[in-house]
Amino acid sequence: MNLIEHIKNDKESGANELKGIARQGILEFISKSHSKESLFNFLHALELARPSMAPIKVLTRTIIAEVKDLEDPYKIDQKVKEIVNASFIKLDALIKNAEKVLTNKKVILTYSYSSTVLKVFVGVGFKLTPTIFVPEGRPNFEGRKFASRLSSAGLRVVLITDAEVSRFMKDTEIVIIGADRITEISVINKVGTFSIALLAREFKIPCYVVCGRDKFLSKIIAPFEESPKDPKEIWDIEGIEVLNFYFEEVPIKYFTGIITDDKIILPNDVSAYLNSYKI
Numbered sequence: 700m701n702l703i704e705h706i707k708n709d710k711e712s713g714a715n716e717l718k719g720i721a722r723q724g725i726l727e728f729i730s731k732s733h734s735k736e737s738l739f740n741f742l743h744a745l746e747l748a749r750p751s752m753a754p755i756k757v758l759t760r761t762i763i764a765e766v767k768d769l770e771d772p773y774k775i776d777q778k779v780k781e782i783v784n785a786s787f788i789k790l791d792a793l794i795k796n797a798e799k800v801l802t803n804k805k806v807i808l809t810y811s812y813s814s815t816v817l818k819v820f821v822g823v824g825f826k827l828t829p830t831i832f833v834p835e836g837r838p839n840f841e842g843r844k845f846a847s848r849l850s851s852a853g854l855r856v857v858l859i860t861d862a863e864v865s866r867f868m869k870d871t872e873i874v875i876i877g878a879d880r881i882t883e884i885s886v887i888n889k890v891g892t893f894s895i896a897l898l899a900r901e902f903k904i905p906c907y908v909v910c911g912r913d914k915f916l917s918k919i920i921a922p923f924e925e926s927p928k929d930p931k932e933i934w935d936i937e938g939i940e941v942l943n944f945y946f947e948e949v950p951i952k953y954f955t956g957i958i959t960d961d962k963i964i965l966p967n968d969v970s971a972y973l974n975s976y977k978i
Contacts, residue, residue, distance in 0.1 A: 702720065702721075702724040702745075703744050703745065703748050704748075705720065706721060706748040706749055706755070707749065711841060711844060712812075713814045713815070713877060714752050714754050714813075714877070714914070715754060715813075715815050717752065717755065718752075718758060718786070721745050721759075722758065722783050722786060724745070725741075725742070725745075725762070725779065725783055726779075726783055728741050729776045729779050729780070735766070735769075735770075735772075735775060738766075738775070742759040745759050746759045746760070750921065751880060751887065751923055751946065753879065753881070753914045753915065753916035754914060756920075756921060757913045757916060758782070758783070758786055758913065760920075762782050765778050766778050788911035788912075788913075788960050789960035790960070792960040792961070793815070793818075793911070793959065793960040794818070794819055794822035796958050796959070796960070796962060796963055797819045797822075797909060798826075800873065800907055800955075800958065800963070801823050801829075801873065801875070803827075804872045804873045805828075805829050805830065805872060806829060806830050806870055806872045806873075807820075807829050807830070807831045807871065807872065807873055807874070808831075808832040808833075808864070808867065808868065808871040808875075808895070809831060809832070809833055809874070809875050810833075810842070810864075810874075810876045810891060810892060810895055811836050811842065811876065811877065811888065811889040811891075811892075812836070812841035812842070812844055813877025813909070814877075815877050815909055815910055815911060816876065816877045816909050817848055817849065817852075819909050819958075820849060820854060821849075821854070828855070829854070830855045830856075830857060831849060831854060831855065831857070832857050832859055832864075832870075832871060833846040833856055833857070833858050833859070834858075834860065834861045834863070834891070835858060835859070835861060836861065836889065837861055838932040842861075846858045861891055864891075864895055864898060865898055868898045868899065868902050869902055871899075871902070871904055872904065873904060873905050874895060874904060874905070874907065875907050875909055876888060876892060876895070876906075876907075876909070877908070877909060877910060879914070879946060880914055880916050881908070881910065881914050881915045881951075881969065881973070882915075882917060882918045882923070882948075882951075883917060883918060883951075883969065883973055884951055885918075885923075885948040885950055885951055886949045886954060886957075887946055887947070887948050887949075888908075888946065888947070888949065890944055890945060890946060890947045891947075892949050893947055893948075893949045893953075896949050896954060897953065899953075900953055905955040906955050907954065907956050907957070907958050908954055908957045908958065909958045910957065910959060911959060911960055912959055912960065912961060915969075916973075923946075923948055925946050927942055927944060928943040929943060930943050951966045952966050954966055957969060
């Protein structure tokens, strides 16, 4: 399976893990003989592999914008390397910002799989020693993978079914989730996130998103669209329509804030923050 197909078909990795695969693929591409046109075609193919995934789109469009007026192959390659190497999240700053809301929180609920949230939990977990509720994340069970990773890092994890979230929300002190994308008005993440955000509000529990700045992508640039996925992932049966979607939009107002490596952003400030970050 080639790189493009891998990114397109990967159902387990988080957005930043897939961005890491794309980043490595870009560096490997420019290490070989190529034209600017072939580079742009490769970048467009990467973007189309996961069109709603902000980190890949932000990375590819930033490269295209920065090198489109360059003609010297050496300068093009150097600029690509500079952009790729600058695209890492400032993890220490992100963890420091997350600590501001996680201090004294002993019970956390999270959802789906996020490599960024994993790093934050590991970064603060040994200081706070929290219990972390992790729903299993049907139909592809990303939560099981996340729970296993957290447990391997020495953190106390309790795996629950997706349907049990309401049962355990009352015991939760804070909700921390990742995101595939942040728009001016919404958080796009795994289906089920909307229900969790609503439950958190009902129980008056703070609900935060943790992500890098590259998760911010305007709906004007790329409207959110998703086609139904393989229904057999849920149930292989004849005579019953089975619908299977991976992602949903959650209004930004249902979150307490967005924790980035820059700062903690309040919902009313997200649009201005996104507009300050042009690609």
